[in-house]
Amino acid sequence: MRFTNAEYVGSFFKVEDIPKTGYPEIAFAGRSNVGKSTLINKILNRKKLAQVSKSPGKTRALNYFEIDHKYYFVDLPGFGYAKISKKDREQWGKLIESYFKTSKKLKGVIHIIDSRRGLMDSDRSLKEYIDYFDIEVLWVLSKVDKLKNQARADIYRNTLHELNCSPQRLMFFSAVDGLGVTEIKKLIMEILKR
Ligand SMILES: Nc1nc2c(ncn2[C@@H]2O[C@H](COP(=O)(O)OP(=O)(O)O)[C@@H](O)[C@H]2O)c(=O)[nH]1
C-alpha cells in the first residue's frame, strides 16, 4: 500500500522557509472550505491529519505533510472568502506565485472545485498561475454527494468545457461515500513518478 505513513512537517509563511529535502511534492489548492484538507485526509486514510491547517493562523500558510518518507503533500492556503480584503488577496497571490516559482520539486497541483458552484473567478486566477508556470494539474469536483445525477452530469460537462481538458484530468470526489479517492490516489502516484 502507498501513502501509509504521513506526518505533519510544519506550516510555512515564506517560501524561504519550506523544507529543502528535495522530495517530490503535490500541492492541493482551491477556495477556502472547498474540501482540500478533507481530500488529503481521505487519500491518506487519516481522520484529522490535515485539520492542523485549519487551526488559527495556519489557513494562510503552506502546510507540509511528509508521505512515506519520500514525498510531500502541501495544503495550500485557501482563497476566495468573500470577506477577504484586497491586501489579503494580493498576499495570497504573492505567496502562491513565489511558491510555484520556487518549488523545484512540485510535480503537480490538485485543484479542487466545489461541484455546487463550478469554476469561480478565484479558480480562474489560480488556473492562470498554474498555466503560466506550466504545472501538471488534476481537477477535482468536490462534495458531489450534494448533487443529484443530472446536476452532476451538467457541472461535469460545463467544467470540462471551460477547462478544455481531457476527461481523465477531471474527477469527482465525495468524502461522504469515498467516490473518486482510489482514482485520485492512482493519478497522484503517476504524477509523482514522472
Ligand atoms: N458533504 C460533503 N462535505 C464535505 C466534503 N468534503 C469536505 N466537506 C466539508 O466541507 C467543509 C470544509 O472542508 P475542509 O476540508 O476543511 O476545506 P478546506 O478549507 O478546503 O480545507 C468541512 O465541513 C467538510 O466536512 C464532501 O465531499 N462532501
Ligand SMILES: [Mg+2]
Ligand atoms: Mg483546510
